[in-house]
Amino acid sequence: MSGRAWADRILKKPRPRRSGLARRQMLVAWLMLLPTLAVVAVVAAWPLIQVFWMSFTNATLTSLQPPQFVGLQNYERLVRDPVWWTSVVNTIRFTLMTVIIELILGMIIALVINSQFKGRGAMRAAMLVPWAIPTVISAEMWKWMYNDIYGVINDLLVNKFHLLAHNVAFLSIPATSLPAVAAVDVWKTTPFVALLLLAGLQIIPNDIYEAATVDGASWLQRFWYVTVPLLRPAIAVALIFRTLDALRVFDVIYVMFGNQQSTVTMAIYDQNWLVNFSNVGYGSAISVFIFLIIAIFVVIYVTLIGVEVEQ
Amino acid sequence: MFINRRIAALLAVMVTLLPLLAACGGGGGGATPGAAGTKAPGAPGATATAPIVKPTSAAVTPVSTAAVTGTPSVPVTGTQTPAPVATTTAAPGATTTTGPTGMATSTTAPSGTAVSLTNIPTSKNTAPAVPNAAEAKKYSGQTITYYGDSVGPGHDFDMAAAKQFEKQTGIHVKVIPHPKEADQTYAQYLRLFQAKSPDADVLIIDVIWPGSFAPYLEDLKPALGDSAKTMYPNIIKNDTVDGRLVAMPWFADFGLLYYRKDLLQKYGISGPPQTWDQLEQDAKKVMQGERKSNPNFYGFVFQGNAYEGLTCDALEWLASTGGGTFVNQQGKVTINNPQAAQMLKKVQGWVGTIAPRGVTSYTETESMDAFQGGNALFLRNWPYAWGVANAPGSKIKGKVGVAPLPAASGQQHVATVGGQELAVSRYSQHKQAAIEFVKYLTSPQVEAWRAVAGSYAPTIVAVANNPQVQKAMPVLKVQAVRVTRPAGILGKNYNQGSAAIYQGVNQIENGSDPKSVLPQVQQQLQSLLKK
Helix, strand or coil, rough: HHHHHHHHHHHHCCCHCCCCCHHHHHHHHHHHHHEEEEEEHHHHHHHHHHHHCCEEEEECCCCCCCEEEEEHHHHHHCCCCCHHHHHHHHHHHHHHHHHHHHHHHHHHHHHHCCCCCCCHHHHHHHHHHHHCCCHHHHHHHHHHHHHCCCCHHHHHCCCCCCCCCCCCCCCCHHHHHHHHHHHHHHHHHHHHHHHHHHHHCCCCCCCEEEHHHCCCCCCHHHHHHHHHHHHHHHHHHHHHHHHHHHHHHHHHHHHHHHCCCCCCCHHHHHHHHHCCCCHHHHHHHHHCCCCCCCCHHHHHHHHHHHHHHHH | CCHHHHHHHHHHHHHHHHHHHHHHHHHCCCCCCCCCCCCCHHHHHHHHHCCCCCCCCCCCCCCHHHCCCCHHHHHHHHCCCCCCCCCCCCCCCCEEEEEECEEEEEEEECCCCCCCCCCCCCCCCCCCCCCHHHHHHHHCCHHHHEEEECCHHHHHHHHHHHHHHHHCCCEEEEEECCCCCCHHHHHHHHHHHCCCCCCCEEEEECCCCCCHHHHHCCCCHHHHHHCCCCCCCCHHHHEEEEEEEECEEEEEEECCEEEEHHHHHCCCCCCCEEHHHHHHHHHHHHHHHCCCCCCCCEEEEEECCCHHHHHHHHHHHHHCCCCCCCCCCCCCCCCCCCEEEEEEEEHHHCCCCCCCCCHCCCCCCHHHHHHHHCCEEEEEECHHHHHHCCCCCCCCCEEEEECCCCCCCCCCEEEEECCCCCEEECCCCCHHHHHHHHHHHHHHHHHHHHHHHHCEEEHHHHHHHCCHHHHHHHHHHCCCCEECCCHHHHHHHHHHHHHHHHHHHHHHHHHCCCHHHHHHHHHHHHHHHHC
């Protein structure tokens, strides 16, 4: 049952009756929510409002003067900032590449480990290894594997499989650097997607499949007409999780590329202005813009997939 | 589900485990890189703002076995290597002033009054006696907090010095190592200053930071002005903001050309290249021969990634070929000039020929690894590389020479300077005790000890010229004009200006035309200078 359904039950449904009991229940509900709301206000709402406010000022960390209100100046500068738009394009490219591939691979893996075979438990545990490795470590590890002189990937492609004539600097050529880091993210996060989908698969009752088999449905038909529709909530959750994560990607790219412009993402560009350049005003404007872009994606998902399909 | 389970399971196993197994198995092709010991812990830091280079040649062995015989030991923990990159300062030989053209010119450094340095301790655990103990005793019983070094053996040196200081003066020193990544340190210091925090009394700061931290730092001129006169004037100039001496130089870094003596000899090349053209020729000649046995052999590796290190390398390329120093002393942006464009075009030509294509994402670590693994003839790096290259077990131990970086013919050899300074917070509640501690750390005795026991290049002229120090640090004998990044003139906008420079140069390396990139960089720098 979703939070929305709970809210409906507690807040909406008793309302028309407006009995004394209902009012008392409402009061108790609000009282019980109060501590949570207070915490949310302090740790989430207040900083958020602060960021919105800062984005309209010229606040810096290096100036001793209090920040001044500058209106929309930061935003005007931002929309004309070519590096910012590069970072937006990079981030969206990265998001599309990783989310689509992760979903496909995650689905295959989930189907595999949902079926009966020997060593399934060990398989499920082994699958999670890439996800369990801290991102900074896996990014460093992959950086070594991609290395143009010593990297194992070049060694395999050039010396073992003879697919390439000479070593390629995957991380330095702008055309290959973003796909290379997307591959790292796919390797690392596919298990997480598989896990979410596996949870969805496990609640699909077996008798539906049996009925479909009796009716003569092929494997593909069973997958398409039974598994996919029933898995929709799980797919939606996986997609939203992964898309939001990918849109704020920072660590894996920062470790592998630093500030290189061919791979700069929105979060890295923001960090640059907030921390390295101490420009809180401009950095906050970038943060607000990131917030808006992520919000657009969420709205698209909610309307397209319909997250609220549950009863 | 009736998928062919075995095949699918196999596929899943491969997808998840193969890269992991491959990584554990180590790099396949070519030689094994320079071991864990040379891997920078602060990779993120190295890429960011102002990574710090420290001449941590090593975990301190006594002089006799250290740099003299070229065998400083490097611990194989992953935490050794500096997340390098430098900043501004000096070293022996010469000082820099920048002429109206933006080109560095050289003046001879004062030789410095002789300081008698006897019994220089050779262990990082034994700090020398406190020369200013008598005055410092006045503040006995006070407690000061020192944000100290965290790279290489730096913290061990700090602890030893703090212990000695406390023993002789009664001032208690709390040593807190700063975060390993320079940009995090920068952010942490800013937070402390913004909060007007009395919790930091003495801070180690990068040589490019005095401009941006000046408003929060105490003027040390009244107390330490006399000792400042014994140091390299260009670093003192760097640390003086609006007439206030906001930090005391502590140790220096400078760019050097490392080369493979054995390979030059093998191919009949008489010595290290004097000009960039000669470096190109030598590199091509040796590559041609070496590639027969090692297809991954390259001529020259440097720091080409988009980060502070590239600003340092680019400064050397430009200043050594008449291309100026980005911004001249009069505050005029000089980066967009024909010589600069020509040199950067040349650098663009190196990428993928004498330098690996991957050099555009190399920091100190990757370039050091290529050299250390025997896959490069020339390396541009800081003094710490001497220790790493000559560490026990190093593939190239004893085969390495060090020289000034090449220059265009008729131009002077230059080196970008970096290093670390010590500053006192203006929000400190124990300023006098803090100043006494800085006085001790920047005394000739302590600088000599750190040079001999840890290969930290001294900032005091007389200490750098001391025979025992010179014997321990052969890199100190390399003569080049020291050039500084425009940190002072850009002040708090330095990080942004440096980013404009390294992003532009990185684009040129990756194939953009210098003639279209340099005007953009010029424009960005100009807008930062106006602020």
